[in-house]
Amino acid sequence: MxxxxxxxxxxxxxELYSLKREPEMRKARQWWLTTFWPNSAEEYLKVAMSMGxxxxxxxRQVLSYWGxxxxxVSNGVLSEKLFFTPSFSGELFFIxxxxxxxxxELREKAKNPDMxxxxxxxxxxxxxxxxxxxxxxxxxxxxxxx
Numbered sequence: 001m002x003x004x005x006x007x008x009x010x011x012x013x014x015e016l017y018s019l020k021r022e023p024e025m026r027k028a029r030q031w032w033l034t035t036f037w038p039n040s041a042e043e044y045l046k047v048a049m050s051m052g053x054x055x056x057x058x059x060r061q062v063l064s065y066w067g068x069x070x071x072x073v074s075n076g077v078l079s080e081k082l083f084f085t086p087s088f089s090g091e092l093f094f095i096x097x098x099x100x101x102x103x104x105e106l107r108e109k110a111k112n113p114d115m116x117x118x119x120x121x122x123x124x125x126x127x128x129x130x131x132x133x134x135x136x137x138x139x140x141x142x143x144x145x146x
Contacts, residue, residue: 005079013082016069025065028058032095037145041106044099048110063119066092070122084128093133096123097140 019025036055038044050056070092072078083089096119099106107115123129 005082009079009082012072012078013088017088019065025061028061029091031055031058032062032098033091037098038102039144041102041109044102044106045109062095063116066095067118070118074118074122074125080126080128083122084126084132086132089132090136092119093123093136094140096120096133097137098144100137101141 020029036047036059038047047053047055047059069078069083069089073080073083096116099116103116103120107113123133
């Protein structure tokens with residue numbers, strides 16, 4: 001998966017960053033980071049099954065974004081080193097850490113073994129990703145509302 005960063009990688013990171021700044025994406029990311037704190041598969045699925053709601057749209061928008069961006073790394077299109085820079089992908093780790101405690105149950109209840117799979121693969125198949133995730137996961141669990 002690792003490759004030396006190129007100028008094209010830098011351009012792609014800047015393009016991905018620009019997409020994160022789109023107004024609706026900003027709202028979606030803000031909701032994921034500050035408001036949405038599911039504590040169970042049921043809480044997550046309640047939003048996931050509320051088709052047409054703003055929260056459902058935000059849930060899918062952010063997950064799609066990170067799934068696509070991660071697939072660039074998994075498929076060798078984008079440098080792992082640039083992608084896993086905390087200033088770019090810290091949010092990815094934060095979001096995954098929110099659902100990881102109940103991910104197995106979530107996949108079972110949703111009858112979708114691929115749920116979060118591209119995100120999980122890009123993080124866990126990389127030493128750099130695993131190391132960064134371990135740091136973020138501890139912080140997220142400490143921040144999780146009781």
